[in-house]
Amino acid sequence: MQRMSKKLLLKNANVPGIRQYDVYRREGGYVGVEKALKMQPEAIVEEVKKSGLRGRGGAGFPTGMKWSFLAKPEGVPRYLVCNADESEPGTFKDRYLMEFIPHLLIEGMIIASYALGSNNSYIYIRGEYDWVADILQEAIAEAKQNGWLGKNIQGSGFDCEMYVQRGAGAYICGEETALLESLEGKRGNPRIKPPFPAIKGLWGCPTVVNNVETIAAVVPIINEGGEAYAQIGVGKSTGTKLISACGNINKPGVYEIDMTISVEEFIYSDEYCGGIPNGKRLKACIPGGSSVPILPANLLLTTAKGEKRMMNYESLSDGGFASGSMMGSGGFIVLDEDQCIVRHTYTLARFYRHESCGQCSPCREGTGWMEKILLNIEKGKGKISDIDLLWDIQRKIEGNTICPLGDAAAWPVAAAIRHFRDEFEWHVNNPDKCLTENYGLRHYADAIHVPA
Amino acid sequence: MITFSKDKLDQVAEIISHYPEGKQKSALLPVLHIAQNEFGGWLDVPVMDYVASLLKLEPIEVYEVASFYSMYNLKPVGKHVFEVCQTGPCMLNGSDDIIDYIKQKLNIGVGETTTDGLFTLKTVECLGACGYAPMMQLGKTYREHLTKEKVDAIVEECTQISLTP
């Protein structure tokens, strides 16, 4: 068994013309479909299980397992729906993949549709990615012209149609059941689970919802085999991961990493983020999209146990919420020493208030309340008791809502207070100064004492 | 009377064909996008009622959807809508300054339209372009890595478009 190259998804993203079918095919495209159609659908699910692939949409649920849960009642259609809603602040990797190498997603969709028995599959894309939807539609048309979609694909007896559906501006539609509601032409109100989509999904039929990157990763898994894929990375972080890096870095963009590099290398090496502009120092980072806990520089680069923190699922969450964070969606947001944690947290609270669907009172009321208090503190109008109040509110949201947006709104506030409480207090105690100055780096990059 | 052109009606029929028999409600979001484009950039009540009749829905089913999603405008907007992202990652890269600059340049506040009806300024939340911040959406396109100079050029570009008949 050969060790696979590090780049599996974006390896050809820079080949001129790769957006077009002919070039994609010349570079080895659709070989995965040819191979898959000669396999039994169950054998494909097995390969995906072996690969250890975990959902790239944020939750990291094993994809092979999810596929094997899909109910298969006689005479009832099953659906594959690709989640291209991508709206978590800091996350823009799916857009890159779809924009530059759309056929990779289409190829993955065909393989997954065949494996799951979906004859009509949908790509639900956020409405603002209007031109990306056009690119996908173009790619689907090309695939169809060349016999990879439609009736009896390549003589296999398998029929498959694929459609792109645009949303219309709602982060909550990235939550899988809200997405299905939206695809049915309704408001994006998440459904109560169970039943899970695998049993009752789109139009009440068994449905698998997967992220863009997850589905694209099926292509190299089928091409090279699940075991070869599982060889890349470490532990349960197999394969490669797309990271969208932004904030205060020299080279913002989308990077494909195998999950063996350290966070420090990712930020400072020229291959990736290229360090922080103007020689400034690192203050904090949200490593996995706005919903995951923010970490100060010291805990970001080293775990509380004093180990180098790595860019993988296990290492990023090492220490739990007390001293760790999460891989999440791979939205990597870097804050330099001149950034204000209170202001940044306020923008996130505003985001969640704006995006709450309003079904559950803890989320609907709590997000608005947190936003107001944070704005007060940011503007030097807060009280010390407000910090405790914020803590209380987020505690009351977490775990008490229909969908995880409530938790997603609570965690960033909790982590900001947990690690940066003194910055919040400084705002309260310096109501004038905080309008013109920032708290700065202070002790946030100091080495942490590790108990022997 | 409000009605789509033959061309658009064909497009609607094509969209409905994406779904199983009887599930034409699924076409609601795409059809509202078309309607907003066709009828002046916003969804007036008669437009929504028309969409309801096209898809055999109750008008309320259309209103509740139109009011849920941020891309649908329920009030008239200017010819060119600047939708500037203000969420964390964009803020880290100066989106607040860009918003202030646009306000000053166009002499309007957020949510307002210039008196000549040419420009509307909106602030929006993360558009999935955080690495190319600051940024805004303008119609179908994203304008990224914004600077004051770029804003000047965009305003000029839009003004030119509006001058050419």
Ligand SMILES: Cc1cc2nc3c(=O)[nH]c(=O)nc-3n(C[C@H](O)[C@H](O)[C@H](O)COP(=O)(O)O)c2cc1C
């Ligand atoms: C508020 C919220 C927003 C979400 N947004 C997205 C999204 O934009 N894209 C995505 O793939 N998953 C998103 N998810 C996760 C989905 O619910 C779902 O877990 C995922 O699409 C499953 O695909 P995966 O297993 O391939 O990751 C979101 C979840 C929540 C709670």
Ligand code: SF4
């Ligand atoms: S947690 Fe928030 S977004 Fe999720 S269902 Fe409840 S109100 Fe809606």
Ligand code: FES
């Ligand atoms: S924060 Fe502005 S595009 Fe993501």
